[in-house]
Amino acid sequence: MSIGKKDFLFIIVIFVVFGIFWAISGEEKTKKVPFDDKHRPFYEIMRQTKSKMEADKGCPACHNEQGGVPFPAKHPLKPKDGPMRCLFCHKLIDKYK
Ligand code: HEC
Ligand code: HEC
Structure with a gap:
């Protein structure tokens, strides 16, 4: 099975979501x-x-x-x-x- 365009978008969405979590956790260090x-x-x-x-x-x-x-x-x-x-x-x- 090859990685299609939709799968690729899905992977990007996951990265963005993790990025947001990471940013919020940084705030907690205040x-x-x-x-x-x-x-x-x-x-x-x-x-x-x-x-x-x-x-x-x-x-x-x-x-x-x-x-x-x-x-x-x-x-x-x-x-x-x-x-x-x-x-x-x-x-x-x-x-x-
Ligand atoms: C938008 C987020 C935010 C708000 C709102 C905020 N602060 Fe801060 N404050 C920070 C950040 C970021 C720092 C520097 C990083 C840290 O806390 O070590 C800081 C640092 C401080 C420090 C110095 C800590 C130290 O010894 O290094 C004090 C004291 C402080 N804030 C008091 C207050 C008080 C009192 C208020 C409300 C009048 C307030 N802050 C509102 C984000 C905020
Ligand atoms: C009666 C005076 C007084 C009041 C009221 C007060 N503070 Fe402070 N605060 C201090 C003093 C003095 C320091 C620095 C020395 C210390 O930690 O006791 C300080 C330090 C801090 C720090 C830095 C702590 C650190 O680890 O360096 C933060 C954050 C903070 N105050 C937040 C607040 C917030 C939020 C409020 C309101 C909910 C508040 N303070 C109300 C006197 C006060």
Whole structure:
């Protein structure tokens, strides 16, 4: 049996799908929210409200560029870009959830 045009397309689709999975798994490597005194309240908020957006509201109190904990220069988003969905990228550490 020879590989026809349709089979070839199918193989490409599989490669694309794996490529997407790979890209998403890369995102997961973003630093997680530490489980320390400063961040523990957010684990509690998430447990109670199940709302990332609710928890996100508290982050800029410390993470800001007006004297708070600065963002790295290469941070993909700056507070001026609008509301920051911190937990969209920085996940909670699974075992403490
Ligand atoms: C009470 C102040 C405070 C609040 C509120 C706070 N942070 Fe932090 N955060 C810090 C400080 C200080 C550091 C750096 C030192 C440390 O890890 O304690 C830090 C570090 C981090 C780091 C880097 C951890 C690492 O491994 O280097 C991430 C990610 C982070 N915070 C995310 C968040 C997110 C997301 C929120 C909101 C859900 C948040 N923080 C709310 C004070 C705070
Ligand atoms: C679009 C995804 C994204 C969003 C949204 C985002 N970050 Fe980040 N953040 C990153 C990436 C990527 C890095 C650099 C890579 C890493 O985490 O090691 C980073 C780095 C950091 C660091 C430094 C970690 C270290 O010690 O190297 C802190 C602190 C941090 N982010 C806090 C926040 C906070 C607080 C918010 C919300 C106000 C936020 N981030 C929103 C993707 C994001």
